[in-house]
Amino acid sequence: MIIKNNEFSRQFETTVDGQLLTVEYxxxxxxxxxxxxxxxxxxxxxxxxxxxxxxxxxxxxxKKWKVVPIHPKVAAFFRKNPVYRELLPPGIKI
Incomplete structure (x- = not known):
């Protein structure tokens, strides 16, 4: 899967089966x-x-960024995949 960081729209994008998927940030x-x-x-x-x-x-x-999962689907992903919790900033509990 190839993703694009569309900095102008402030979203990550990919296309799967002709469908656009985005995560805004x-x-x-x-x-x-x-x-x-x-x-x-x-x-x-x-x-x-x-x-x-x-x-x-x-x-x-x-890029050594910390990730704050605002959207419930992103937070749910962190709960299901604890290996990524090291990307959470201090004080953020999922």
Whole structure:
């Protein structure tokens, strides 16, 4: 899966089966706030959604950003995948 960081729209993007998937973000003090998930219904809760979030978190890890999961789907991903909790800033509990 190839993702694009669309800095102008402040969202990560990928296309799967001709469908656009996006995760909107804001950025402040080396923290990325994942605030909105726009995923077509057929990908809800799927491996595709999980893979997309993993790719976004890989970018955050490479850039040494901390991740604040604002959107409930992102928070749920962190709960199901505790290996990524090291990306949470101090004081954020999921």
């Amino acid at each position: 804001s950025f402040q003090e080396k923290k990325i706030f994942l605030s909105r998930v726009n995923i077509p219904e057929q990908f809800e809760g799927s491996e595709t959604m999980s893979d997309f979030l993993k790719q976004i978190l890989l970018v955050a890890e490479e």
